[in-house]
Amino acid sequence: MKLEIDQQRLLSELETLATFSDAEPPAVTRIVFTPTDLKARAWLIARCEEAGLAVRQDAIGNIFARWSGADKAAPAVGTGSHIDAIPNAGKYDGVVGVLGGLEAIRALRRSGFRPKNSIELLVFATEEPTRFSIGCLGSRLLSGTDRDGESVDEVRRKAGLNGNLQDVKLAKGYYKAFLELHIEQGPLLERAQISLGIVTSIAAPASLHISIEGAGGHAGGVLMPDRRDALCAAAELILAIENAARSSAAADTVATVGECDVFPGAVNSIPSRVRMTLDIRDTDQARRDGVMKAIERTSQRISSKRKVSIQWELVNADAPADCAAEVRAALADSCRADGFPFLEMVSRAYHDSLFISRIAPMGMLFIPCRSGYSHRPDEYAAPEDIARGALVLAESLAKLSA
Ligand SMILES: [Zn+2]
Numbered sequence: 001m002k003l004e005i006d007q008q009r010l011l012s013e014l015e016t017l018a019t020f021s022d023a024e025p026p027a028v029t030r031i032v033f034t035p036t037d038l039k040a041r042a043w044l045i046a047r048c049e050e051a052g053l054a055v056r057q058d059a060i061g062n063i064f065a066r067w068s069g070a071d072k073a074a075p076a077v078g079t080g081s082h083i084d085a086i087p088n089a090g091k092y093d094g095v096v097g098v099l100g101g102l103e104a105i106r107a108l109r110r111s112g113f114r115p116k117n118s119i120e121l122l123v124f125a126t127e128e129p130t131r132f133s134i135g136c137l138g139s140r141l142l143s144g145t146d147r148d149g150e151s152v153d154e155v156r157r158k159a160g161l162n163g164n165l166q167d168v169k170l171a172k173g174y175y176k177a178f179l180e181l182h183i184e185q186g187p188l189l190e191r192a193q194i195s196l197g198i199v200t201s202i203a204a205p206a207s208l209h210i211s212i213e214g215a216g217g218h219a220g221g222v223l224m225p226d227r228r229d230a231l232c233a234a235a236e237l238i239l240a241i242e243n244a245a246r247s248s249a250a251a252d253t254v255a256t257v258g259e260c261d262v263f264p265g266a267v268n269s270i271p272s273r274v275r276m277t278l279d280i281r282d283t284d285q286a287r288r289d290g291v292m293k294a295i296e297r298t299s300q301r302i303s304s305k306r307k308v309s310i311q312w313e314l315v316n317a318d319a320p321a322d323c324a325a326e327v328r329a330a331l332a333d334s335c336r337a338d339g340f341p342f343l344e345m346v347s348r349a350y351h352d353s354l355f356i357s358r359i360a361p362m363g364m365l366f367i368p369c370r371s372g373y374s375h376r377p378d379e380y381a382a383p384e385d386i387a388r389g390a391l392v393l394a395e396s397l398a399k400l401s402a
Contacts, residue, residue: 001111003394007387010103013047014386017083017099018091027377030085032126033061033159040083041123044098048121051106059163061125061156062138067105069115069401075176076118077401078360079104079393082127082138082352090379092369096386097181098123104181104394115401117176124352131155134316139352143359144169175360177327177400180353181393182364183381187372188345195385196342196392197366198331199323201283202354203252203346206292206317208278210237210299214308216264216272231262231271233308240298241278244291248282252346253291255280283320283346321354327363327400334395340388349374365389365396 020040023029030037041063048055048065055065066076081097101121108119125138132152134140153165184190189197214230238257245255256279263273278295282288296312303310328344335342345366353362367389370380 001113001398003107003111003391003398005103005107005387005390005394007383010099010386010390011383013099013103014091014095017043017095021085023088023377026091027088028085028091029087029089030083031087032084032128032131033155037084038159044083044123047102051102052109053105053121057161058168059156059161059165060138060141060152060168061159061161062142062168063123063125065102065121065123067109067115067119069118071116072118074117075173076120077115077397078120078122078175078178078356079180079397080122080124081180081182082124084126084128084130086128086130086375088377089375090373090377092183092379092381093185093374094127094182096183096367096381096389100181100386100390100393104390104397107390107394108398113398115398117401119397119401122178127352135350136352136355139355141165141168142170143355170359172359175356177324177330178353178356178360178362179327179331179393179396179400180351180362180364181389182351182366183369183374183379184345184366185349185369185372185374189343189366189368190370190372192343194341194343195368195388196335196340197345198328198335198342199347199364199366200328200344201322201346202320202350202357202364203281203283203348204285204318204320204350204354205279205281206288207315208280209313209315210276210278211311211313212237212274212308213311214272214306215270217270219268219270222270227270228307229270230274230308233302233306233310234260234274234276236302236306237299237310238276240302241295244294244298245280248287248291250282250284250287252283253281253287254348255291255295281348285319288320318350318354321357321362323357323363324361327361327396330396330399331363331365331392333399334392337395338392340392365393
């Protein structure tokens with residue numbers, strides 16, 4: 001079997017898809033179910049049909065494009081990613097995995113390969129949290145792990161998607177394996193000058209809202225022994241959070257306070273209230289939970305010492321996922337057969353594949369992106385890296401579906 005990726009065509013499709021955008025080029029803005037996104041989806045469906053794939057959409061707008069295998073009853077081998085883009089993003093995030101996956105399937109068809117298991121391209125709906133404040137909604141529903149929201153229901157119906165959201169969930173065993181090709185969104189591959197990364201596990205975030213109530217007052221009138229300054233308590237807590245992550249047993253633990261609102265926010269007024277967010281991630285759930293517990297204990301100490309109240313609200317806590325040994329092996333064998341060096345690495349960002357791992361053995365293949373930049377207009381992946389990723393993806397799909 002001789003597999004050839006049509007690099008020219010793949011790149012021109014990447015450029016075309018980038019023109020479906022609500023931002024000035026090179027920026028790309030493509031919020032799910034906007035008129036622009038609906039045009040992009042229609043264009044993509046036409047490309048899948050042109051490639052001879054049978055296309056269906058589910059009630060949340062996940063697109064499935066299937067190449068039926070010899071054994072139609074056997075579970076499919078899936079690949080795919082997303083095409084929605086946050087405001088002022090780039091051309092490659094998600095799109096490389098969708099168009100790279102499509103080209104991988106076309107290359108397999110051109111080669112004369114006949115799969116035993118069906119091969120399916122899956123385009124996840126609403127990966128980015130821009131519209132519904134929660135990421136990976138499509139894959140959460142596929143894996144049966146999320147509540148549905150009324151706002152979601154209204155918006156998707158306006159986009160022509162009816163049907164029951166309960167029916168979106170895929171049966172366990174629907175996929176024999178699932179692979180996602182994606183840009184790294186970090187600098188490690190570029191730094192190592194290695195053009196392929198095989199993901200070992202996907203880190204997952206827990207996010208929390210923290211609110212601190214102290215007592216306000218005049219910046220001149222209230223003397224220091226009488227103060228219950230909410231911002232001073234917040235400062236102490238933020239450093240404790242940093243320290244807890246730094247002193248974790250593994251470098252995979254990261255914690256970030258990215259938002260901090262101070263009330264009333266006046267130069268001559270003691271802060272009476274602070275609201276802040278905490279994002280804490282790890283590849284190991286027990287370790288992440290342990291660090292959260294340690295932070296909570298410190299926060300109780302700060303609260304009693306400074307006589308402020310500190311409230312925690314857990315917004316979301318997803319479990320991290322390990323990539324499946326058989327999928328990693330298929331990727332590694334393909335790289336070795338081609339003589340491509342690869343790096344084994346953790347995915348620090350999370351992806352639809354995190355949720356698919358709950359219903360199928362999952363793996364991810366990374367390609368470098370310049371300076372590790374992503375979610376910005378100057379996001380860039382080199383043509384040869386994109387083509388190489390699509391080739392290894394095609395070879396791995398062949399191995400898993402033979
Ligand atoms: Zn992505």
